Amino acid sequence: MTRRLVLALCLCTLTVYSSTAADTIRVCTYNVLNYGAGNDDGRIPMYAKILQQIKPDILLCGEVADNTMGAQFVSQVLTWSSFAFAPFIDGPDSDNQLFYDQTKFTYLQSKIIPTELRNILEVQLATIPESGRLPDTVVCYMVHLKASDDEESAAQRTREATILHNNLAHASYIIVAGDCNFYGPSEHAYQTLIASSTGTNVVDPLGTSWQRNVASQAHLYTQCTRMNNIKGCGGGVTGGVDDRFDFIFVSQPLVSRIVPNSYTAFGNDGIPRLNSSINDPPNTAVSAEIADALLCASDHLPVYVDLVLTDVRASVKEWQGALPTASFVGDELVISHCPLNQLVVVTDMRGRTIHSGLSAAFTYTAPLPGLARGTYMVRVGNHTSVVVK
Numbered sequence: 001m002t003r004r005l006v007l008a009l010c011l012c013t014l015t016v017y018s019s020t021a022a023d024t025i026r027v028c029t030y031n032v033l034n035y036g037a038g039n040d041d042g043r044i045p046m047y048a049k050i051l052q053q054i055k056p057d058i059l060l061c062g063e064v065a066d067n068t069m070g071a072q073f074v075s076q077v078l079t080w081s082s083f084a085f086a087p088f089i090d091g092p093d094s095d096n097q098l099f100y101d102q103t104k105f106t107y108l109q110s111k112i113i114p115t116e117l118r119n120i121l122e123v124q125l126a127t128i129p130e131s132g133r134l135p136d137t138v139v140c141y142m143v144h145l146k147a148s149d150d151e152e153s154a155a156q157r158t159r160e161a162t163i164l165h166n167n168l169a170h171a172s173y174i175i176v177a178g179d180c181n182f183y184g185p186s187e188h189a190y191q192t193l194i195a196s197s198t199g200t201n202v203v204d205p206l207g208t209s210w211q212r213n214v215a216s217q218a219h220l221y222t223q224c225t226r227m228n229n230i231k232g233c234g235g236g237v238t239g240g241v242d243d244r245f246d247f248i249f250v251s252q253p254l255v256s257r258i259v260p261n262s263y264t265a266f267g268n269d270g271i272p273r274l275n276s277s278i279n280d281p282p283n284t285a286v287s288a289e290i291a292d293a294l295l296c297a298s299d300h301l302p303v304y305v306d307l308v309l310t311d312v313r314a315s316v317k318e319w320q321g322a323l324p325t326a327s328f329v330g331d332e333l334v335i336s337h338c339p340l341n342q343l344v345v346v347t348d349m350r351g352r353t354i355h356s357g358l359s360a361a362f363t364y365t366a367p368l369p370g371l372a373r374g375t376y377m378v379r380v381g382n383h384t385s386v387v388v389k
Contacts, residue, residue, distance in 0.1 A: 023130070023310040024259060025104060028056035028266075029177035029248055031144070031223075031300035033234040034094060036065025041232050046297035048077045049290060054266055054304055055080060058125070059099040060177045062144045064088070069097055086110050091119035096142035096178070098123045108137070108327045113167045115160040118144050122169070124388065126325060129310035135325060136309045139169045139388065143178040145189065157181060157189035165193055168200040169388045170375040173309070174251035176202050179223075179300060181245050183212055193249065202249035205263045205305060213242040219270035222246040222301040225278040225294055236299035241273040246303045254307060262306035267294045326378040326387045331371065333387070335364040335380060342381040348374065 028051075035043065051059070059078065061069070070085035078099055086098040089112050098121070100107065108124040121142040127135050143164060146156040157180075168174060182190045185208040194201055194208070210220050223245045228238050246265070250258065267278055269285035278301070283291035294301060326335045333346060338359045346355040346366060355366045359380065373389050 023127075023133070024306050024308050025057040025127075026055065026262075026304055026306050027058045027060070027140075027175055027177070027248060028054055028302050028304035029060045029062070029142075029246055030302035031062045031179045031246060031298055032064065032069070033236050033298040033300070034063045034065045035061075035069055035234065037068045039065055039234055041234050041296075043234060043297050044072060044076050046293040047073070048079070049293045050266070050297060050302065051077055052080065053286070053290060054302060056304055057101045057104050058138075058140065058175075060140060060142045060175075061097045061099070062142060062178045063094045064097045065094060066090075070099075073097075073099060086121075086123045089119065089121060093118040094144060095119065096121040096144070098140060098142060100125055104128055105138075106325075109329075113141075113163060115163050116156065117146055117160070120160075120164055120167075122167075124169075124327075126327075127310045133310050134312045135385075136173055137171060137386065137388065138173045138175065138309070139171045141168070141174070141176045141178075143176060143180060145178075145180050145182075147181045149183050153181075154183075154187060154189065157187070158192055161189040161192040165195065165201075168202070170200055171386070171388045172251065172253040174200070174202060174254070176249040177247065177303075179245050180247050182247070183243070185210060200251070202251055203255050204247065204249055205255070205258055210244055212244060213274055215272035215274065218272040218274065219268055220244045220265065221268060222265045222303055224299045225267075225301060226299060227275060227277045227280070230296060233296035234298065238299075240275040241268070241278060241301075242275070246300055248303055248305050250305075250307070257308045259306035259308065262304075264304055266302045266304060267291060268301060324378075324380040324383055324385070326385055328368075328387065328389045331367065331369045333366040333368055333376075333378070335359075335366070335378065336362070338362060338364040338380055343379075345379045347377045347379075 067088040074083050082102045083099050084102050105125040110123045113120040123140045125138045129135050145160050146153050221241045221244050223243045224237055224239045226238055227240050267286050269283055278294050279291035324335050324337050342359045344357050347353050375388050378385050378387050
């Protein structure tokens with residue numbers, strides 16, 4: 001069965017959106033193999049070649065070694081648009097870094113979710129919609145779960161997946177991405193992450209029937225790009241392209257917003273390379289130059305998917321200017337682009353009012369000390385939005 005047919009079957013129930021729509025965004029996850037000042041190995045030009053081909057709007061990177069990567073990628077890699085990066089948060093092991101196109105998103109906030117090995121990074125972004133459309137909030141989680149196919153490592157992976165699952169925001173648009181090190185869909189950690197027992201769950205767009213190290217499913221695999229050790233290519237592991245370790249999961253409301261056939265392991269042409277490198281035999285999905293870059297830049301392939309956002313139109317009569325945007329800053333709810341003399345009401349998800357007031361300035365601030373984490377509705381005049389603390 002070809003890759004195109006497999007993806008079509010997995011996505012057959014989805015609404016078809018145009019992949020050229022102005023509100024289509026591309027999300028990419030990439031394990032950059034312990035990239036940092038002490039492990040550069042001349043790989044910046046390789047990342048640039050690879051990511052210029054993908055052109056993501058949101059890039060979620062794992063195995064980031066230090067805080068030098070953000071400025072380097074913005075100035076030397078992600079040069080086709082105006083990119084910025086979320087604050088780097090140093091943890092006990094390798095870390096994560098999120099980049100976003102500033103022409104399409106604004107940064108809201110970040111936080112870490114500690115686990116026993118590595119931090120999980122949560123970053124909230126808001127879309128910058130076209131005129132007359134409503135903004136969307138996207139909550140991104142970057143993960144790098146425990147590696148190795150032994151009982152103790154699998155148990156630790158389950159504990160990490162449980163922590164993530166229990167801390168998923170109660171938001172509509174959630175993306176969980178990264179190097180999950182799942183060895184199969186029956187693994188308890190994988191099942192824990194996609195479980196819906198808490199009311200918030202994420203979905204694997206490729207379904208739950210995949211296997212590792214099977215020639216017929218070679219088109220799914222993302223690791224390892226090299227069969228043997230390669231000097232001056234960041235270190236990493238070897239063994240051939242035989243595992244699906246890198247994932248992009250999405251929340252249920254985003255499933256119908258996936259552009260069909262867009263979920264892609266970049267550089268994987270479907271040729272079985274279970275015991276060979278991504279450029280052996282010659283790659284048919286990318287040029288020889290890009291295949292060589294994929295071989296050396298990382299021992300993982302990048303994965304991307306296209307999603308349709310911000311397609312809900314606002315009332316042009318009501319909102320002639322920018323729409324109100326709400327976000328929490330510490331114990332305060334801050335609303336930007338707030339029209340004057342409008343009633344501002346904040347309620348919890350049970351409909352209970354926790355704040356009300358009349359806007360008297362462009363920026364409205366509501367002090368909410370002691371407010372519990374959760375999802376809240378913010379109404380400014382006749383405009384309603386959702387904000388997550």
